[in-house]
Amino acid sequence: MTERSLALEQWSILTLSRAIRERRITCQTVTAAAIERAKRDTTNSFIALNAEQAIRNAVRLDKELANGRCRGSLHGVPLAHKDMFYRQGDISTGGSQIRKEWVAQSTATVIARLDEAGAVDLGRLNMSEFAAGPTGHNRTFGNALNVHNNLHVAGGSSSGSAVAVAGKIVYGTLGSDTGGSIRIPAAFNGLFGLKPTYGTVSRSGAMARSWSLDHIGPLARSAVDCALIYAHIAGEDPRDSTTFRAPIPQLSDDWPTRLDGIRIGLTADMESEGISEEVARSVKEAAAVLRSLGAEILAIPSHDFSTAFNIAETIVKCEAAAMHGPWMAERPLDYAPHVRSRIEAGFFIPATAYIDALRLRQGLLEDFLVTSLRGVDFYLGPTTGKVAPLISESDLDDSGPAVIALVSKLTRLTRPFNLLGLPALSVPCAVRSNGLPVGFQLVGRPFDDMRLISVANAYEAARLQAPAAP
């Protein structure tokens, strides 16, 4: 579809970028339209809209174009990001009461890179408190609402990010993912959401949830848009020691529409408890589309992720407890009960168990590579076992085992890949009960991020061409 057949808010980043570069539309016009959409938003996606600053930046970017300088594919493209990426001199709340007025002293590397690429930052987006919570509930700023059915959760923790993009306010966004916080809201809102390979995107200047498991990545409405943002944020950063010099992923102009020669392992885990029939059916239909494009779909045995899940839980609880200890002592009531309750167990785990959990990561990574990924290029399964739950059935303003059970259920299929550090992409594949989207998760080998996106791009093109289901 082209710009002629679609309203401005429906354009892809690629289409918008071309129109801006060829000066058929100004950055100011595009930004002003996005601000108007943000002002009319009924999904509570923004915590703060920085309209004046955004317009000033758009005018400056128009002047640059007039002077012959184009910064690339994000020049003049309105984006907005989860309110946990610091910008020097601006408030960054982390979705919390505690940091409601906190002003950042430095700018996150990923934000600086997007600024340099010419993206226009519209403001700060809603999120789960301290990036803890797969439903997206937020007691301080209110819940962001699912775009497809506002009785259901948006998913979290990058709730506002998903809603702002799915609601066509902005063209793309950054989220963070410690146990599924990019992929779950992407799946619940019909978006592409990439958790990149650990160490390919800098975490510097991004509020931490768990240093060892945090990943920063894009959410967007198409695979190519996801790739465009990812290509600009990836790369070594001296301010984050876990990043390293690796080939910077390049966006191809000529991605294949066929998938001949690609082998995809479809997990047998879909028959297990906790995965609904409609989700299982949607993923199998997606596998059939991939097969029709030439990919070989191989059934692979179910992988037992329960251990990896528990190891990841150990790490995140201990790191969060260390981080939040002083605030928990001074102002425990400023945490939502369900957030506080998820951190508390970390104070009961000895340092030796935490260190052993970190030591076990290498072995678990190698296990997965030589079992589930043996003989295949990618692993395919659902992103979540069910579509987005009702807000009313997941609003746990409480503490204790009920919270743990809900979080475990929603993150069971995503959290293990944070521990393994592997690239994982949630791809929208169907719309099911109550108009709610379903996403499948494609997982690759380390640094196969762009290959993952290219497979998703081929799938997306084939699905768009297919006749709509009756």
Add this chain to the structure above:
Amino acid sequence: MAKSGGPLGSVLILVWAINWPKPLRSMKVSIKRSICPVPAKHASSIPHEISEERHNELRVEAARLIDSVNKLKAERLRFDDEPSSFLVALRARS
């Protein structure tokens, strides 16, 4: 020594009355610990007050995670494995 009923005695009684919960609380904790000591592996550094019931819930949750780590440790970990081995293994595949 203050005579019973004298002004100093009244002050001492008043001070004791204001502080009485503290000694009683310490006594309760020490008696409880002597009867059912907290196992070292479940000792907590939790910085805020929680109920006894919540304490027990958290012990159970932590014990489940610790057991999971220990079980896998017994099966898999070698003496020389270290946390940074993960990043090395990941980067080796770049």
